[in-house]
Amino acid sequence: MSAHNGVTVYVRIRPTAQFVQELIELLPDQQTVVVRQKKKSRKEIMLNNQVSSWSFRFNGVLNNVTQEEVYQQVTHSVVIGALEGYNGTVMCYGQTGAGKTYTMTGATECYKKRGLIPRAIQEVFHEIDSRVDHTFSVHLSYLEIYNESLVDLLALVKGGQRRHCTTLAVVEESDGKVSIKGLSLHPVHTEEAALNLLFESRSRILSNATYVTSKLNLVDLAGSERLSKTGSEGQVQKEALYINRSLSFLEQAILALADQRREHVPFRQSKLTHALKDTLGGNCNTVLVANVYGEAEQIDETLSTLRFATRMKCVRTEPTVNKHIDPALQIQRLQKEIEILKHELSFHNTLADKAAVTYEEMSEAQLAVVKGEVQKYLAGTLDEISMVSVRQIQAVFAQFKKAFQEQEQRLKKQVESNQSALPTLDAKELVEEAGAENQLVAPASLQRLSVSPCRSKGKKIKESNRKSEQSSTDLSEPPTMTQSGTEIDIPASAAESEESTKDDAKIRCDTPPSKMEAFEIYKSEKGSEINRILKENKSVLKERLAELHKLTGIINSIKRDIDHTSFQLQLCREQRQSQGQLVSADGEPVLDEAEVTLLMKLRETKDKYRQNYEELLSTKAEVQYCRHLVDQCRVRIFTEFESWYNESFLLPEEEGDEQEHYESSRFLERQEYLMVLFPGRTAGDLKPTNSNYLQLSIKQGADLTTSHLAPRNIAS
Numbered sequence: 001m002s003a004h005n006g007v008t009v010y011v012r013i014r015p016t017a018q019f020v021q022e023l024i025e026l027l028p029d030q031q032t033v034v035v036r037q038k039k040k041s042r043k044e045i046m047l048n049n050q051v052s053s054w055s056f057r058f059n060g061v062l063n064n065v066t067q068e069e070v071y072q073q074v075t076h077s078v079v080i081g082a083l084e085g086y087n088g089t090v091m092c093y094g095q096t097g098a099g100k101t102y103t104m105t106g107a108t109e110c111y112k113k114r115g116l117i118p119r120a121i122q123e124v125f126h127e128i129d130s131r132v133d134h135t136f137s138v139h140l141s142y143l144e145i146y147n148e149s150l151v152d153l154l155a156l157v158k159g160g161q162r163r164h165c166t167t168l169a170v171v172e173e174s175d176g177k178v179s180i181k182g183l184s185l186h187p188v189h190t191e192e193a194a195l196n197l198l199f200e201s202r203s204r205i206l207s208n209a210t211y212v213t214s215k216l217n218l219v220d221l222a223g224s225e226r227l228s229k230t231g232s233e234g235q236v237q238k239e240a241l242y243i244n245r246s247l248s249f250l251e252q253a254i255l256a257l258a259d260q261r262r263e264h265v266p267f268r269q270s271k272l273t274h275a276l277k278d279t280l281g282g283n284c285n286t287v288l289v290a291n292v293y294g295e296a297e298q299i300d301e302t303l304s305t306l307r308f309a310t311r312m313k314c315v316r317t318e319p320t321v322n323k324h325i326d327p328a329l330q331i332q333r334l335q336k337e338i339e340i341l342k343h344e345l346s347f348h349n350t351l352a353d354k355a356a357v358t359y360e361e362m363s364e365a366q367l368a369v370v371k372g373e374v375q376k377y378l379a380g381t382l383d384e385i386s387m388v389s390v391r392q393i394q395a396v397f398a399q400f401k402k403a404f405q406e407q408e409q410r411l412k413k414q415v416e417s418n419q420s421a422l423p424t425l426d427a428k429e430l431v432e433e434a435g436a437e438n439q440l441v442a443p444a445s446l447q448r449l450s451v452s453p454c455r456s457k458g459k460k461i462k463e464s465n466r467k468s469e470q471s472s473t474d475l476s477e478p479p480t481m482t483q484s485g486t487e488i489d490i491p492a493s494a495a496e497s498e499e500s501t502k503d504d505a506k507i508r509c510d511t512p513p514s515k516m517e518a519f520e521i522y523k524s525e526k527g528s529e530i531n532r533i534l535k536e537n538k539s540v541l542k543e544r545l546a547e548l549h550k551l552t553g554i555i556n557s558i559k560r561d562i563d564h565t566s567f568q569l570q571l572c573r574e575q576r577q578s579q580g581q582l583v584s585a586d587g588e589p590v591l592d593e594a595e596v597t598l599l600m601k602l603r604e605t606k607d608k609y610r611q612n613y614e615e616l617l618s619t620k621a622e623v624q625y626c627r628h629l630v631d632q633c634r635v636r637i638f639t640e641f642e643s644w645y646n647e648s649f650l651l652p653e654e655e656g657d658e659q660e661h662y663e664s665s666r667f668l669e670r671q672e673y674l675m676v677l678f679p680g681r682t683a684g685d686l687k688p689t690n691s692n693y694l695q696l697s698i699k700q701g702a703d704l705t706t707s708h709l710a711p712r713n714i715a716s
């Protein structure tokens, strides 16, 4: 029952000798009723010249069935659900005399003909007796809504007279749940008839702190026929008017609930709809029995009842268990569990010969011992810290964390003081500039970077490099350097590279060119080929990205078309559903022209969507592949440049603070590089540890070949 997410609807036909078979047809599936109506003022397409046929499909059609069968089909699962914590409602709707009370209460004179209420109560107590693991308490209320006033039928005054309870009111709790304030609740232990039942179920196992509650409403609605048909006068007419109004409010609420687009449902318009708020569209298992006549004279009312029942079918419900936790019992249960676990632990410790270990919170003195051990371990004077309990392990980790944080703070301060000696650099500016140029360039701001001078331990090398001081755009002439006064050329082309690298390896300098300057040289000379490939791949990537963008636009516009057409189709269907399904003379469903056109349009648009979507997927794959190649190129160009730079401007060994300062500024410089090489990534992605970065480049660049990078490969 709880799996349903809509109201379950049955139709019950009152037995009659004058069943009008030519107007009411019951199909063998026992779910469908076809009603034929003689031509009236309706404008719909008429079939068989004079008759319209309407087909209605429900969860079941109950014709010539016993009260027991009705109970089993309609109410059994709702009662079982209520015992498991789901609210449930069963209600009967239909015109006067169609059999609502007979279905709900039954014929009082005959036990076999008793209705859903006595049977439900019987099953409740029967189930309670069989569920020995749980304790249940059952409370019962009996409410009548008469001329828009609420009457507590079980509120008795002394002397057995019923008190007219004016204080009753439908109230909404803060969680939106509805209850009747002032309605008496009667604890019951035996089978007693009632309209509303309240259950409380709690496990008999004391440690279980959860319990469920549920409400089971059994509702016999007033007759639904039109006021004009009752022909009543005076007090009777007043009553009929009220009944009619509250049922028409019920219809309005159902219409609003069945329409997924409506946000407001007018529950508060009448006491009936307000009291049934939880039942309609709430967390309740709801079943409606639509009671109808089988005679020809009542065919209009029958059609109207079936239409109401069809709308009811569209009302969504979300049955959920009303589960509660008793906090006091929950604490008791957890304390008990802790006790058991402590015993278990001490038992294990005794077996493992560790009986001395305690598991209470650590004292200040114990924490001080842990701190001392961690410090010795970090300093290398203690080989290992033996672990004895979870609390001690946590204390050790806490000490490690503290030590790490302190170290981190120290490093940060050190880097900050180094950085303050350098000009400020806007990382975003770098990324943008690099992107705008669509190639790897040395942004002007980077060229302001100072590089700390490297000092040779041995022979001093005099620097007289004119070219390296030139602007990075002037790369026609390779930069030169002197060694011991002799000018040495940096190789001008990749062809010369092998020979010249050997020479470069011998270069020593006091002040090598900044990395950005050197990088420009590298790109135009030794790295020109890989730089060219990188540029080509970037342009292919750009092209594919533009394609992807275009396709996304197309797909979004098709999706909007689909949504629009589906919406129109839904409107058509809802209109058709509320009227019943129009069927042909052969009993085949008939769709109107507009619906057929919309259906065909929807199919075409969906096909178009599918085609474009497939194209989008393959373009996405290409984009990803191109990105990968571009990344690989970047990694490779950087890695090769690094080794070229190190070979060309060999670094002398340094000692002490100067070396540290030098490493630190090199490190900063590299960070800036990473940001240029990976435009679009944040500096945080690029960990300031060379080892991390090198791992990456080795892995990704290891099998990189020029042919991998060629755009033609991508295209294929």
Ligand SMILES: Nc1ncnc2c1ncn2[C@@H]1O[C@H](COP(=O)(O)OP(=O)(O)OP(=O)(O)O)[C@@H](O)[C@H]1O
Pocket: 013, 014, 015, 094, 095, 096, 097, 098, 099, 100, 101, 102, 103, 107, 221, 222, 223, 224, 291
């Ligand atoms: N399925 C049935 N089998 C036998 N008798 C039925 C059945 N349904 C209804 N009846 C009989 O029809 C009569 C009217 O039924 P009932 O009182 O249940 O109608 P109702 O819909 O509750 O009417 P009201 O709106 O006035 O309350 C009763 O005598 C009842 O016993």
